[in-house]
Amino acid sequence: xxxxxxxxxxxxxxxxxxxxxxxxxxxxxxxxxxxxxxxxxxxxxxxxxxxxxxxxxxxxxxxxxxxxxxxxxxxxxxxxxxxxxxxxxxxxxxxxxxxxxxxxxxxxxxxxxxxxxxxxxxxxxxxxxxxxxxxxx
Numbered sequence: 001x002x003x004x005x006x007x008x009x010x011x012x013x014x015x016x017x018x019x020x021x022x023x024x025x026x027x028x029x030x031x032x033x034x035x036x037x038x039x040x041x042x043x044x045x046x047x048x049x050x051x052x053x054x055x056x057x058x059x060x061x062x063x064x065x066x067x068x069x070x071x072x073x074x075x076x077x078x079x080x081x082x083x084x085x086x087x088x089x090x091x092x093x094x095x096x097x098x099x100x101x102x103x104x105x106x107x108x109x110x111x112x113x114x115x116x117x118x119x120x121x122x123x124x125x126x127x128x129x130x131x132x133x134x135x136x137x
Contacts, residue, residue, distance in 0.1 A: 004095060004096045005093050005094065005095065005096070006093070006094055006095070006096050006098065006134075007037065007039055007040045007091050007092065007093050008091065008092045008094070008117060008118060008134060008135075009039070009089065009090075009091055009117075009118060010089070010090055010091065010092055010115060010116070010117055011087055011088070011089045011115070011116040011122065012025055012070070012087065012088040012089075012090075012113060012114070012115055013085075013087050013113070013114040013115075013116065013122050014072075014085060014086050014087070014088065014107075014111065014112070014113050015053075015083075015085040015111075015112045015114075016083050016085070016110055016111060016112045017074060017083065017084055017085070017086075017107075017111045018074075018082075018083055018084075018110065018111075019059050019074050019075060019076045019082075019084075020074060020075065020076045021073075021074050021107070021108040021110075021111055022071065022072070022073050022074075022106075022107060022108050023071070023072045023073075023074070023107045023108070023111055023113065024069055024070065024071045024072075024105070024106030024107050025069065025070050025103055025104070025105060025106065025107075025113060025115070025125070026068060026069045026103070026104050026105075026106050027067075027068045027069065027092070027101065027102070027103060028101065028102030028103065028104065028129045029101060029102075030100050030101050030102050030131065032094055032095065032097075032098040032099070032100075032101065033094060033095050033098075034092055034093070034094035034098060034101045035067035035068070035092065035093055035094075036065050036066070036067060036068070036069075036070055036090060036091070036092060036093075037090070037091040037092060037093035038090065038091060039090070039091035040091070046091065047090075048065070048088070048089065048090045049088070049089045049090075050063075050072075050086055050087070050088045050089075051086060051087050051089075052084065052085070052086050053085040053086055053087060054084055054085045055084050058084065058086055059074045059075045059076075059084070060072055060073075060074060060075070061073045061074055061075035065090070069106065070088070070090065071106075072088070094134065098134045099133065099134055100131050100132065100133055100134060101131070101132055101134065102129035102130060102131050102132070103115050103125050103129070103130055103132065104125060104126070104127060104128060104129045104130065105125050105126055105127060106127075112124065113125050115130075115132065117132050117133070117134075117136050118135070118136055119136075120136035
């Protein structure tokens with residue numbers, strides 16, 4: 001990436017996850033240089049955040065991120081068990097001029113993942129690549 005990088009906030013909405021499952025989201029560049037990121041430097045809105053939406057404790061065993069994939073592994077026997085939901089907010093970084101990129105779920109069966117780009121309405125993603133505009137309307 002270069003000095004003319006642009007950033008886009010992404011909110012991943014995960015639901016119906018069970019303890020012990022893997023939640024993964026892979027990025028597809030679609031001909032542009034694009035990568036997962038913690039966001040713009042020196043701006044108050046940057047970083048990565050995760051918020052449980054239906055329980056007080058989120059059973060995260062491990063969290064990893066690299067340029068092309070975000071993975072959350074959940075632990076067994078957490079907080080009474082049963083399905084849980086959470087939102088993960090992070091960023092993409094790309095070179096200026098990017099038009100589209102793709103996301104696909106690499107999660108265990110039964111886990112539902114939706115992605116909201118910027119302030120757009122979240123769209124469900126599955127095991128096939130779903131294309132998103134860099135600047136949604």
